[in-house]
Amino acid sequence: MSHVQRPGGQTASQIFRSITSAQSSARLGGLRLAGVAVLAASLAFVSACGGGSDDKGAATPANGSAAADGVLGPVAKATGTPVKIGVITEGPSPNTDHTNDNRVAQATAKYLNEHKGGIGGRPIEITICETLADLSKATDCGNQMVEKGAAAVMIGTSGVVEAAWKPLNDAKIPVMIYGSTDPSLLASQTTFVLANLTFAVIDLPIQVAKDKGNKKVTSIVVDVPAALRAAQDIAPPLYQKAGIGYELLRVAPGTADMTPQMQQVVDNGSDQVFITGSDSFCISAMNGLKAVGFTGTISAISQCITDATRKSIPGSTLKDMVISASTPIGPDSPSMDLYATVAKTYGKDIDLSNQDSMIMFMILAGFQAATQGISGDITSAALTSTIKAMKETELPASAGLKFRCNGKAIPATPAVCVLGGLSTTLDDKGQPAAYKVLGNTPIAD
Template structure:
């Protein structure tokens, strides 16, 4: 009974992590200047293998474009992945993929309408990035039996509702930071968190559990948003390294205080802390900051070269970067998993079953991270299909390089025994 209660508390804290993630996604509507023109390279596409079977419709829901956001490259990335699969991977089981897209505009009512459109169109599945209105989609698609396959989804309903597949681990940054601290021998990690409940809750509870399981020391300092000078809080913290969580403006103030008061201390941060050119007020900019991320967008990586070639041929003007990748990766990941499972008649039922029973499949743009949606990857949710993550180094301007896969032990998520 006590162990069950502990699991529920961990899940509740994890859901707050999802709330934080969703709120930060809503504030990040571009690539921060990091997107690049794709490079045309037909050889990277491989050997043609055209789909000739009857079409199968796959939905894709993104926030899209409004007066305050523009994530349309997510849609272009997803459509490019489908077009590439149609010409080079035989579509899905030989069937040509047609993408039906819809823009949710970061509004729950519009997201609900998008989901209803997908049900009416009888799509075989709906794919998405990290939806800001995930629960609105789940409320419609899960009862209708429509598989919802997203890059990351860590809201309550996203983690617990049937038929939802989160291909990456949206809670991985805690485990990446803890694993790094353990491997580097850091004894005193101080998490500097934006002082709002959606951030402080999981930073204390999920972070505390994971660092504790890793055998690494861990304390949390919550600082109110809008605090320009964090020097008093940072200088008084007993730390040999820092883990910063928040949006880019909060993180900039934290980095400035850390590099001013403890310039030699290692700094770890979530990827939403970094914006290209945003480090001008930080001593030596973002240089040397360790960044947790889900994708490896190094231009020299094999996956990136393929993605760039796909965008150049099929991307309709999409740039190579975080936005297009958030559409491209889950769409291509789903296609690869279903083809690996030899699904030949794609519909809602076969896609649902196919995702659950597909063998381990490499997630695009990770250069080696595998996902498998069999419900056994990490103990907090059967809907999360992968445990591992990626850490990279930022340069002064905020560009990332030196990407490395971090293998995460699922036991880091284990709740204490009663």
């Protein structure tokens, strides 16, 4: 689920948090739903496929130090004066507890120092600041990192990313995050974003339509400003360019019976729908589609699929549904094996089913991978220039996504380092069967 602040400059996390908040208020007198986080010019992926699972030991790697060493790679210890790296998380916020992210950051730093030579051969020294999802605290965290001399800062999934980011950007300290839609952040020359802004809610359903031979897509979106920007402003010309018909269907948060709205899908001739909302919103939408006899393709953002969805929607409906994903959490894979092995080798009490925490691993390990070859004084300026000069590299724990931060992935938003993203197809139990990289084309020199 997610986070939200001001409409227009938010991560998917932010956006989704506002959505779940609006829906909860409508249904439960203001009780806010917990959420995960992540990005997109409108919401995106997260709590994905594996979201909601109580299995805290998913994809447990083989036991034994030999097996762990095989996953972690050879020992390459960092030595010398530590490099101060700031990590900003929400910590135990009122909406969702991100203390798991803190534990992952510490474990990841130990792994990088033991097996990846830290940063430029020097050990990474982590300093963590928690925002508690509070704007003023987020700004304080950004200022603290400047005052403490952090050479770079990683910001985990959060509803107050921009507040934490601004003082760092003003100080020209490099920042790596998963995502945001804030125009100033995306234009920054010292910020590096690891998720494509449109993949989860636009590129994915377009690709699904092409793969299935569908002619028209209705985007079913919860009617709150944070969720509508991409579907309303960004999607239409992209669908037109793809030669696929497009309709936007806005549904009020808290609508329990969507049968009348779903009849519009049948009436407008759509053979595919894409659902953007919380699990309860998606359950209502899918029940409504069944009630009106819709037989076309259903796809959705990953927040749709939780244990609540799996209990409420027949497996026959969920089977073969394609959804977006922020991380390849859940099924056994090299990415999940690496993450789980790091967590078990260097951490304690880490919940392996938590997507936000796998994103934290991806951000910190991705930052280390982007700074390969740095030498001499490891300053903020040196880190920034090294990252900008990086060659295309596989993003750790991403199921094979490549990234490059030279500002040319999406020239209009030079902070973005990735094209395309991950999708997964659900099995007959509503669980992700495997992850697939889509649209991850090479980034130009």
